[in-house]
Amino acid sequence: xKWLSVPLKVVAPPKVSRQEFESKQIVWHLTLDQIxxxxxxxxxxxxxxxxDAGSSTFLFDNGNVLYxxxxxxxxxxxxxxxxxxxxxxxxxxxxxxxILNEDYLTYYLRSNIFLSFVKQxxxxxxxxxxxxxxxxxxxxxxxxxxxxxxxxxILDQANALGRMRAEADAKADRxxxxxxxxxxxxxxxxxxxxxxxxxxxxxxxxRPGTKCGPxxxxxxxxxxxDKGIPVWGIDNIKPNQFVESGSLFITPTKYEELKSYSVEPxxxxxxxxxxxxxxxxxxxxxxxxxxxxxxxxxTLDKKGIFPEYFTSLVSYFPSSxxxxxxxxxxxxxxxxxxxxxxxxxxxxxxxxxxxxYTLRMAEIRRLDxxQIxxxxxxxxxxxxxxxxxFTGELTAKWREAHIKELLAEMEEQxxxxxxxxxxxxxxxxxx
Numbered sequence: 001x002k003w004l005s006v007p008l009k010v011v012a013p014p015k016v017s018r019q020e021f022e023s024k025q026i027v028w029h030l031t032l033d034q035i036x037x038x039x040x041x042x043x044x045x046x047x048x049x050x051x052d053a054g055s056s057t058f059l060f061d062n063g064n065v066l067y068x069x070x071x072x073x074x075x076x077x078x079x080x081x082x083x084x085x086x087x088x089x090x091x092x093x094x095x096x097x098x099i100l101n102e103d104y105l106t107y108y109l110r111s112n113i114f115l116s117f118v119k120q121x122x123x124x125x126x127x128x129x130x131x132x133x134x135x136x137x138x139x140x141x142x143x144x145x146x147x148x149x150x151x152x153x154i155l156d157q158a159n160a161l162g163r164m165r166a167e168a169d170a171k172a173d174r175x176x177x178x179x180x181x182x183x184x185x186x187x188x189x190x191x192x193x194x195x196x197x198x199x200x201x202x203x204x205x206x207r208p209g210t211k212c213g214p215x216x217x218x219x220x221x222x223x224x225x226d227k228g229i230p231v232w233g234i235d236n237i238k239p240n241q242f243v244e245s246g247s248l249f250i251t252p253t254k255y256e257e258l259k260s261y262s263v264e265p266x267x268x269x270x271x272x273x274x275x276x277x278x279x280x281x282x283x284x285x286x287x288x289x290x291x292x293x294x295x296x297x298x299t300l301d302k303k304g305i306f307p308e309y310f311t312s313l314v315s316y317f318p319s320s321x322x323x324x325x326x327x328x329x330x331x332x333x334x335x336x337x338x339x340x341x342x343x344x345x346x347x348x349x350x351x352x353x354x355x356x357y358t359l360r361m362a363e364i365r366r367l368d369x370x371q372i373x374x375x376x377x378x379x380x381x382x383x384x385x386x387x388x389x390f391t392g393e394l395t396a397k398w399r400e401a402h403i404k405e406l407l408a409e410m411e412e413q414x415x416x417x418x419x420x421x422x423x424x425x426x427x428x429x430x431x
Contacts, residue, residue: 003141003143004414005139005140005142006139006142007136007137008093008137008138008140009136009137010417011095011142012093012095012140013093015092015094016060017060017061017063017064017083021085024051025050026047026048027048027084028046028082028083029048029053029057029084029086030046030060030066030085030087031087032076032087032089033275034046035078037075037076038075038110040077040078042078050085056087056088057086059083059084059085059086060080060084061080061083062079062080062082062102063094063102064094065102065106066090066093067093067109069089069129069132071128071129072122077106077110078106079102098145098416099416099417101152103152104148104149104151104152107151107386110386111387111389112386112387113387114138118130118138121134141392142413143392143395145409145413146405146406146409147406150398151394151395154385155386158381158382158385162375162379165374165375166375168371169375173239175364176240176312177312179357180316183353183356186317187317188317192347195347196345196348197346199341200342200343202304202305204299204302207264223251223254225249225250229250229254229255229289230248230249230284230289231249231290231291232269232284233292234278234292234294234295237271237278237279238280239278240281240311241365241368242282242284244285263282263284263290266283266299267281267297267299268280268282268310269291269296271296272294273294279298279311279314279315281308296341304348304351305354306351306358309358310346314344
């Protein structure tokens with residue numbers, strides 16, 4: 001038995017919602033910053049009057065699947081469960097009723113199969129975007145609707161395990177902020193009366209200031225190598241946590257050219273684009289490494305402040321991060337305001353108390369490492385399921401048990417799409 005293989009433009013054309021909102025009606029204004037990479041989880045949902053929408057927006061509803069054409073490597077895809085207004089950096093796909101299930105399409109667009117495809121067809125170094133002609137021409141495997149529902153059912157069950165793991169991680173993530181408050185008080189009110197200092201006054205004199213040079217966009221793909229000097233990027237930063245895996249590499253010769261952007265243990269690296277303001281203390285195992293164009297390196301005087309105290313203060317209290325963020329004209333992207341970073345005023349507790357907090361933090365992070373390992377295994381298993389789902393392996397036995405019904409349904413599917421003699425269809429052989 002073979003599945004149809006059909007271009008996205010045929011089964012999920014770009015169509016916005018026809019729903020209209022009153023100008024004063026409070027609606028969801030969706031920007032890319034609200035969408036969590038990989039999962040599609042909505043973060044900090046923004047509600048305001050419909051009249052607040054800019055010109056570069058469109059209407060969507062739960063019949064749409066929304067795909068981010070900006071920085072597709074972040075893999076931001078959602079099937080919204082309510083209506084709203086979205087930035088035009090999202091593509092409004094509308095799957096054909098009774099042909100393509102919205103959740104099946106969402107899972108497919110999130111899969112490594114599609115991600116590998118789309119990485120080949122992006123353009124732009126600083127703000128990479130999907131080449132839309134290639135996007136719409138992509139052939140999606142199209143089982144019958146019954147089998148799509150079965151695939152979604154299995155993937156939903158697997159995805160629920162990931163959500164449970166994420167919920168457990170979220171509870172663990174609340175431990176450090178609670179410890180911070182207990183030891184130092186709320187930095188917004190400074191109830192313990194700590195001295196207030198400008199961040200700029202805490203810069204290291206040996207390596208002063210920040211580094212956010214333009215070299216990243218100048219590096220060509222052929223300049224990266226399989227092994228060598230790591231180049232840290234956005235993916236190497238989790239909130240107040242450094243992740244070494246997944247870096248790019250350059251040669252020692254190229255490193256010598258870019259040495260001013262080097263990273264030493266204890267340096268703070270901050271995302272200046274995408275997840276703006278996300279930061280962590282870098283403690284790389286390698287003796288040499290540098291930051292990419294999307295990061296800022298901040299080196300503090302370690303005799304006066306522990307970097308872990310600073311990253312905790314800024315990471316755990318949104319008011320600090322919000323001060324650092326500036327938005328593009330259409331709200332589709334944000335970027336770091338480095339001038340404000342230097343002028344931030346922060347409370348500075350006694351050095352010994354900062355040290356005690358850092359030691360406790362290190363112990364908690366050791367436990368976090370075990371949780372991260374567990375999450376990684378779950379993610380890998382889920383990607384394996386996605387691969388098996390879209391090659392037909394996942395539902396092979398189920399398909400054999402329902403072969404007669406599925407053959408009849410597939411024939412009706414082909415007739416509905418009028419693809420019997422159409423060049424827009426192909427056959428997908430299943431192993």
